[in-house]
Amino acid sequence: MLGVTSINRCAACERVHGRWGRAAGLRLERLAPAEASAYTYGQALAVVGLAGAEPPADLSTRHRREIEAAAILMQLANLAGNRFLERAAPRSQLQVGDARTARLLDAGMRVFDRAGIGRARARVAGRARGDILEIGVGTGLNLAAYPADASLHGIDVSESALAIAASRASRLGRRVALITGDSAALPYPDASFDAVVATFVLCSVGDVGATLREARRVLRPGGHVRLLEHARGEHPALAGIQHWLAPAWARASGGCRLDHDVVAAVSNAGLHIVEERRRGAGVLVEIVAAA
Ligand SMILES: C[S@@+](CC[C@H](N)C(=O)[O-])C[C@H]1O[C@@H](n2cnc3c(N)ncnc32)[C@H](O)[C@@H]1O
Numbered sequence: 001m002l003g004v005t006s007i008n009r010c011a012a013c014e015r016v017h018g019r020w021g022r023a024a025g026l027r028l029e030r031l032a033p034a035e036a037s038a039y040t041y042g043q044a045l046a047v048v049g050l051a052g053a054e055p056p057a058d059l060s061t062r063h064r065r066e067i068e069a070a071a072i073l074m075q076l077a078n079l080a081g082n083r084f085l086e087r088a089a090p091r092s093q094l095q096v097g098d099a100r101t102a103r104l105l106d107a108g109m110r111v112f113d114r115a116g117i118g119r120a121r122a123r124v125a126g127r128a129r130g131d132i133l134e135i136g137v138g139t140g141l142n143l144a145a146y147p148a149d150a151s152l153h154g155i156d157v158s159e160s161a162l163a164i165a166a167s168r169a170s171r172l173g174r175r176v177a178l179i180t181g182d183s184a185a186l187p188y189p190d191a192s193f194d195a196v197v198a199t200f201v202l203c204s205v206g207d208v209g210a211t212l213r214e215a216r217r218v219l220r221p222g223g224h225v226r227l228l229e230h231a232r233g234e235h236p237a238l239a240g241i242q243h244w245l246a247p248a249w250a251r252a253s254g255g256c257r258l259d260h261d262v263v264a265a266v267s268n269a270g271l272h273i274v275e276e277r278r279r280g281a282g283v284l285v286e287i288v289a290a291a
Pocket residue numbers: 105109135136137138139140141142155156157158161181182183184198199200201204205206207
């Protein structure tokens with residue numbers, strides 16, 4: 001955190017973290033080698049972001065995760081308009097272009113994947129068969145999970161995310177037809193696909209109902225919509241906290257709904273749920289649905 005703070009020259013952060021550091025007897029010039037690596041990595045993350053910084057070899061996994069989590073929180077705070085930083089840095093440094101947002105999305109999602117979401121992706125995407133459409137394909141983090149003989153199509157509103165997906169596909173040696181477009185108005189004829197996959201997409205699309213109705217329209221008879229989403233928790237207290245945090249979360253994340261009811265949205269779109277798996281107090285939900 002000190003590394004990130006010293007780069008951003010945020011007066012408030014320097015006051016807080018500087019005081020903690022002094023109270024703990026920390027002097028930057030007297031850092032142990034492992035502490036100096038952590039400090040340098042924090043600075044690198046603040047300058048080039050998660051996608052561009054390589055963690056030092058001597059950094060422990062626990063420290064790397066903590067530093068990356070701090071950097072993600074700071075970048076999300078910047079997206080939401082961190083007023084401390086606005087005072088400390090020129091405005092142009094705070095503007096987040098679309099390509100940078102796509103890199104941030106990719107790096108952030110990979111952190112979650114390493115924390116266990118990757119296994120859920122493998123179930124949801126890995127069990128799809130035949131002609132597959134992935135809506136909100138983003139940076140292509142599911143591509144590696146699809147069966148080798150599947151025919152892959154992906155659509156997303158973000159050209160920058162699709163550019164990362166295209167280079168990931170070529171690294172993986174996967175052929176995938178990627179197009180820019182809106183999931184609420186899919187440019188495919190009726191009954192085109194055996195499976196429609198979406199992971200962490202319904203929370204951020206403008207029109208969830210239209211997206212799910214379109215997914216149903218392009219599905220062949222016997223096909224399945226396969227979803228992995230974060231959702232409103234099952235416990236009322238948790239759902240209440242999510243509801244309370246939802247406006248700030250939406251601002252920080254660019255419109256993601258923290259408290260949406262995925263199961264109700266799927267049923268309202270005329271889809272029939274054939275499998276439902278919830279984890280993390282119901283916050284992580286995997287759904288297989290048929291028309
Ligand atoms: C949180 S990201 C998830 C990306 C990817 N599915 C994954 O699991 O890593 C949400 C993605 O949905 C895309 N998206 C949002 N609204 C969309 C829409 N109306 N049509 C198509 N894609 C959309 C965003 O551009 C972004 O790439």
